Amino acid sequence: MSKETTIFQHGTLAMLVAGLFDGTMTVKDLLEHGDSGIGTCSGLDGEMVILNGRAYTIRRDGSVEELSPETTVPFACVHFDQPASGQKLSGLSLPELEAFLMKQGMTNIFYAVKLTGRFAKMKTRTVFKQEKPYPGLNEVADQQAVFEGKDTAGSLIGYYAPGLYQGIASSGFHLHYLSSDHALGGHVLDLALEEGELSLQSFADFRLHLPVENTDFMQQAFDLDRLSEQIQQAEH
Amino acid sequence: MSKETTIFQHGTLAMLVAGLFDGTMTVKDLLEHGDSGIGTCSGLDGEMVILNGRAYTIRRDGSVEELSPETTVPFACVHFDQPASGQKLSGLSLPELEAFLMKQGMTNIFYAVKLTGRFAKMKTRTVFKQEKPYPGLNEVADQQAVFEGKDTAGSLIGYYAPGLYQGIASSGFHLHYLSSDHALGGHVLDLALEEGELSLQSFADFRLHLPVENTDFMQQAFDLDRLSEQIQQAEH
Numbered sequence: 116m117s118k119e120t121t122i123f124q125h126g127t128l129a130m131l132v133a134g135l136f137d138g139t140m141t142v143k144d145l146l147e148h149g150d151s152g153i154g155t156c157s158g159l160d161g162e163m164v165i166l167n168g169r170a171y172t173i174r175r176d177g178s179v180e181e182l183s184p185e186t187t188v189p190f191a192c193v194h195f196d197q198p199a200s201g202q203k204l205s206g207l208s209l210p211e212l213e214a215f216l217m218k219q220g221m222t223n224i225f226y227a228v229k230l231t232g233r234f235a236k237m238k239t240r241t242v243f244k245q246e247k248p249y250p251g252l253n254e255v256a257d258q259q260a261v262f263e264g265k266d267t268a269g270s271l272i273g274y275y276a277p278g279l280y281q282g283i284a285s286s287g288f289h290l291h292y293l294s295s296d297h298a299l300g301g302h303v304l305d306l307a308l309e310e311g312e313l314s315l316q317s318f319a320d321f322r323l324h325l326p327v328e329n330t331d332f333m334q335q336a337f338d339l340d341r342l343s344e345q346i347q348q349a350e351h
Numbered sequence: 352m353s354k355e356t357t358i359f360q361h362g363t364l365a366m367l368v369a370g371l372f373d374g375t376m377t378v379k380d381l382l383e384h385g386d387s388g389i390g391t392c393s394g395l396d397g398e399m400v401i402l403n404g405r406a407y408t409i410r411r412d413g414s415v416e417e418l419s420p421e422t423t424v425p426f427a428c429v430h431f432d433q434p435a436s437g438q439k440l441s442g443l444s445l446p447e448l449e450a451f452l453m454k455q456g457m458t459n460i461f462y463a464v465k466l467t468g469r470f471a472k473m474k475t476r477t478v479f480k481q482e483k484p485y486p487g488l489n490e491v492a493d494q495q496a497v498f499e500g501k502d503t504a505g506s507l508i509g510y511y512a513p514g515l516y517q518g519i520a521s522s523g524f525h526l527h528y529l530s531s532d533h534a535l536g537g538h539v540l541d542l543a544l545e546e547g548e549l550s551l552q553s554f555a556d557f558r559l560h561l562p563v564e565n566t567d568f569m570q571q572a573f574d575l576d577r578l579s580e581q582i583q584q585a586e587h
Contacts, residue, residue: 129515223569224561278575279365282515321559325460333459339514 119197121320122225122274123148126190129282131155132345133335134249138187139326142170145191146184148322151227153273153291154191156182159255160244162301164293165193166270171293173300175243177262179293189326192274192284194227194316201312204230209306213288216275216315223277225318228290230271232311238263239292239301256349262299269294271303271311282342283323285350302350355433357556358461358510359384362426365518367391368581369571370485374423375562378406381427382420384558387463389509389527390427392418395491396480398537400529401429402506407529409536411479413498415529425562428510428520430463430552437548440466445542449524452511452551459513461554464526466507468547474499475528475537492585498535505530507539507547518578519559521586538586 125140138157145154150168155161161172163182170182207215216228240259242252273290280286293300326332361376374393381390386404391397397408399418406418443451452464476495478488509526516522529536562568 127515220569223571223573224563277573279363279518279573279578283519317563319561319563321561323557323559325555325557327460327553327555333456335459337459337513337515342515 119195120318121322122192122194122227122318123322123324124192124284125188125324126326127283128190128285128346129337129342130332131159131190132252132342132349133337134251135332135335136189136245136249137329137331138189139329140188140191140324141184142182142186142188143184145188145193146170149193149195151196151229151272152191152193153289154188155242157187157189158244158246159242162241162291163188163191164272164291164300166272166293171297171300173239173241175241175260177260177299179297179300194318196229197316199314199316201314203310204308204313205310207308209303212308216288219315221275225277225321226275227316228271228273228275228288229314230308230311231269233266233268233309234306235309236263236265236305236307237267237292237299237303238305239299240304241301252349253345261304262301264294264299267294267299269299281346282339285346289350355431356554357558358428358430358463358554359558359560360428360520361424361560362562363519364426364521364582365573365578366568367395367426368488368578368585369573370487371568371571372425372481372485373565373567374425375565376424376427376560377420378418378422378424379420381424381429382406385429385431387432387465387508388427388429389525390424391478393423393425394480394482395478398477398527399424399427400508400527400536402508402529407533407536409475409477411477411496413496413535415533415536430554432465433552435550435552437550439546440544440549441546443544445539448544452524455551457511461513461557462511463552464507464509464511464524465550466544466547467505469502469504469545470542471545472499472501472541472543473503473528473535473539474541475535476540477537488585489581497540498537500530500535503530503535505535517582518575521582525586
């Protein structure tokens with residue numbers, strides 16, 4: 116099982132929905148499993164972007180900070196970027212991009228999506244640090260900070276998860292953005308691609324690591340009936 | 352991530368429900384990821400039991416056959432047995448055993464259950480080899496062969512999966528049995544434990560391998576809405 120065919124995830128989206136925001140893995144340990152990915156920091160401290168082996172978070176005021184190796188995360192997904200022969204794309208909205216990706220045959224396995232280019236518009240949001248007792252993800256998502264940039268260059272990074280994995284991950288696309296100049300980033304809400312290069316990576320292996328030392332997680336009574344609906348509300 | 356804390360799964364239960372029975376991993380490759388576990392063979396050829404690094408299948412007539420390394424499997428779950436300080440148990444039915452296990456705190460992570468002992472009663476079933484075009488798992492489960500043994504000694508082996516993983520695995524308990532004399536085995540439907548030693552193993556890591564080379568799997572349109580109900584019918 117080579118590292119190139121493996122997507123590694125720490126924690127589950129169900130944990131975030133339930134308000135389990137405590138960091139349970141260090142950025143140092145996370146980066147041993149990948150050099151690219153997305154996530155969030157302890158306390159839901161911003162939207163995380165990992166590119167070229169460096170992890171960043173986008174804060175409430177829109178500022179981008181590189182994370183120390185000691186920073187902990189409750190949820191993150193990483194992989195080792197295996198640059199494919201990039202495909203040139205231009206003139207797409209977010210729904211058009213997702214429709215294009217779906218036509219590449221991604222249905223029943225995990226994919227990483229990386230799109231580096233220039234965007235006429237990029238609208239992002241970021242969650243921000245919460246204090247205990249933590250609210251659920253849906254209450255936090257209602258208070259998110261929203262940013263909109265024009266004519267920005269940078270990288271979209273994230274994943275496609277099949278419907279079967281809803282709750283473990285967010286089924287469908289889950290994409291974050293970081294501009295090259297670090298002036299803009301976050302969870303992608305909308306975009307207008309001018310032109311860019313797409314790299315798609317498929318995974319035969321999904322490795323999930325759970326925070327078995329975390330008592331709150333081990334004792335949580337998850338409400339699975341409402342989970343899919345709550346993820347739809349919080350992540351889309 | 353040590354091998355002792357990892358449960359490895361090839362394929363998903365959703366694939367079996369959809370009738371994707373083609374073997375897509377050899378027993379040889381499977382055993383590199385564990386020496387204990389359960390599964391089924393290509394074509395749904397019997398209930399598989401893996402103990403001490405040897406894989407067996409229980410056939411339609413109840414006979415037990417050791418599998419060659421070249422045998423392929425569509426679905427299996429394995430781990431490296433880490434014998435814990437065994438707990439003595441006696442005088443339990445299947446619901447009583449499951450209730451006892453649930454009290455050990457297993458809720459949100461995967462566990463392996465191994466119970467070696469003497470059973471006053473052991474009722475098992477086995478599915479059997481299908482030909483293409485394959486029916487769905489529920490149609491096959493209706494035709495299963497059922498066996499009932501009295502005063503049998505052997506090992507119960509299987510897993511507990513949290514509710515969140517329903518569809519990937521079978522949520523709750525999924526237990527198979529193989530008697531020491533190989534006279535009885537299969538998917539456990541009912542039992543009366545005389546006395547035995549229980550070994551429980553918890554896992555921080557879940558590794559899922561998908562058959563990305565299998566066109567039927569890659570192109571399958573899964574019916575996720577009915578999945579949980581279908582698994583309940585087929586596996587319990």
